[in-house]
Amino acid sequence: MDQIPLYRRLAAHYREAIETGAMAYGDRFPSMRSLMARHQVSLSTALQLCHHLESDGWLEARPRSGNFVRQPRRQTVRPLAEPVPGQAPDPARYVGINARVSEFIARGRQSPVKVNFSSARSAPALYPGEALKNSAARMLRRHPELLVSPPHNNGDPAFRSVLAKRAMANGMLLTPEDILVTHGCIEALNLALRATTQPGEIVAVESPTFFGLLQVLETLGLRALEIPTSPQTGISIEALELAIQTTDKIKALVVVPHLQNPLGSIMPDSHKARLVALCALHDIALIEDDSYSALSNDGTPLKALKAWDRGGNVIHCASLHKTLAPGLRLGWLTGGRWQSRIEMLKYVHSRNNEELAQLAAADFMASSAYDRHLRRLRACLKTQRAQTAEAIATYFPDGTRLTEPDGGLALWIELPHGLSSRTLFDAALAEGIFIAPGLMFSNSNRFEGFIRLNCGAPYSAEIDAALKRLGQICKVLQS
């Protein structure tokens, strides 16, 4: 208890007061002076308290008037349902997602889009553009022959060294040589799947999962077995066990343990330990995509599945373009017992990554500026998600349900009363609003009633108007 900062303990106290009605909507919140006197705290603590409650949506500051208790979210927005235990999985099947995904993406590209909720990305303003630019310029000056010299094998040593050091916080003991630099996490996943499977074989995936992964499976000729996944705790290990017992050999499993895309779930450590052991027991290559873990609300480092790996059965993949720079296509992996095969596949497919981006990233990441940036990014995303969630609660029809993930870029929303996300997609796009329909996140039609909304851009009047309009369209489509 002592490890929780004082301002947070006070925040919990006031939150409870608001939730129980002891403080009502519109009430003036105590001034700094009275907070300091009442709780015997410093001005700094009082300021932190108010800032925290404000960013969580409990207070609003009115200029020259002080802080006021904010209208609480409507009670009608329920969290998403958990998957039903014991449900038999769909049979494994070849993925036919590209045509569907391509259709939605192509239509978004061809239409005049005013507000894009579709991609899982943050606004450039949330990233350290200036500092990275300076790092890149510095590296060009320091290494004048950089652009005309062949890059290092498997990645730049300085960059791999920074990655290895940072991986320690996530429970992984790696040397720089254990790390292979790739063109984003997507290349890492492609390589991991090519190294561990043959066309026609079965790969288990979370359901729902991000369409990028389903596209990879389709283009590699693999069969997807979708495993029910909880919005809270990630992939259902019971469902996976059932699938192992009842279906053909599963060759690999791909999971996003932290801030799963699109659900936002985070696997508890106890689940991770079980999952790693289960996959090792049944000789299923366990491929983790851990690109989001630095975006959790409180920033406490999360332990990778790889941290439980003893026999080299886990391939850990990650990237930096969600956390550091959307304009750098930097990913990496550590491949366990497939490392040398993956290195060969990477070389044969796209050779070694260029140096400049790696050196610029290494330069920036080695400084404390990187941690400061991550703190700011996490806070921005948290606020943006809260604002979006509140708008959904306000504007969308009764019966709408949504995730409230502890981090990440997006919200996953269940539309009420069997409303089809395809219909909503069409109607919204006609008005310049681009959303990602749930149909893109599964090889089945199971998520037709869902949408994913990206919250990566700073909340604005335009975004608010678009969410309001989405809610109105839902109501019209319902009636």
Next chain:
Amino acid sequence: MDQIPLYRRLAAHYREAIETGAMAYGDRFPSMRSLMARHQVSLSTALQLCHHLESDGWLEARPRSGNFVRQPRRQTVRPLAEPVPGQAPDPARYVGINARVSEFIARGRQSPVKVNFSSARSAPALYPGEALKNSAARMLRRHPELLVSPPHNNGDPAFRSVLAKRAMANGMLLTPEDILVTHGCIEALNLALRATTQPGEIVAVESPTFFGLLQVLETLGLRALEIPTSPQTGISIEALELAIQTTDKIKALVVVPHLQNPLGSIMPDSHKARLVALCALHDIALIEDDSYSALSNDGTPLKALKAWDRGGNVIHCASLHKTLAPGLRLGWLTGGRWQSRIEMLKYVHSRNNEELAQLAAADFMASSAYDRHLRRLRACLKTQRAQTAEAIATYFPDGTRLTEPDGGLALWIELPHGLSSRTLFDAALAEGIFIAPGLMFSNSNRFEGFIRLNCGAPYSAEIDAALKRLGQICKVLQS
């Protein structure tokens, strides 16, 4: 005739005089003054004449003494033999090259290498490092959010526009939208093969061919059908016709029409027209790797196979890291009727290329500095190849044969009297000399008696000593 510059016509005259013995080795070459008087030419023309003869190896300048006729190459170095016409091709088979290539490369990496003749690359000093660095820095200043913004779909518009403009000189009428930017030519080839074939199908390739391509075929589970290839005119169209008639369905053909790797051959235009028609007739996807054409001796633009394509059956792939910058992994393709499938595969495998390298390259390539750089690079490579060829003629045993390609980075050498390149590789590596044995360039053992020597580095005493030592080792191994 009038289009040939005066100094070249004079050079031909003096070359003939040397070849016929009218001027002998060691003879003093006429002074500038007497050249001007004798031929009624300007000082500039006289200087150009001497420079040209010197760079072609006919003259040597001795400090403070003037120019002297140089010892001609020994007559014993014969050009390589042409493939025998009507020879039945090997059966198509799965490639098993990775283990072999990996072994040679790994051994090169593990040994203390003093001189590396193995990779087909040029020294950084031959590339415009400073100018590219300035272009990159300028682009960072001009686009301050470049590193934190998502890259353009399929490649940067400015870069694709420069590529489309330059492709006109090679007979291709392309719009920027026809061009997909890739991570080097190797990714372009991977994508082209994935778009046009399924695992298990047959791909025809040149024999010998570069091991990078054989590695791609192996990792994609394709079967290679090796077609005899001429050191002069490239792939044998007769042999390909025979293969079409006698083997199972050929799905795709990969060729390097200009400065083939490792042979250095250049297909005559008449062959190109026949090849494009033949492939269209038999529904064989024709994939061309045209990464070297800017490195031909005289720099006259060569027409791509794609220039004859009418039905979209040719996929043109190229790269810039041999011609512009080994440190930029920039390649591109135009995919004919497979364009949209290839774009999808590229996106699914590695997303869009980063912007910075593309913008820097576009900035540099849009200026006349690029053409000046190419002229200088071609001249350097020509000199380096000539110096290497002369050293081989001097140091290697009788019976050695070699290519004398009209451009490119490398020489392809046939060792005398059945000497094995594997044995030579072992003995040379023990002395710190790293060569590429012919075994790497075929799925068969047909080229065991060959080696490829890279001539990308400025000729030096160290290189000369290494070539001398290679020749001595050959002589020892022979005896």
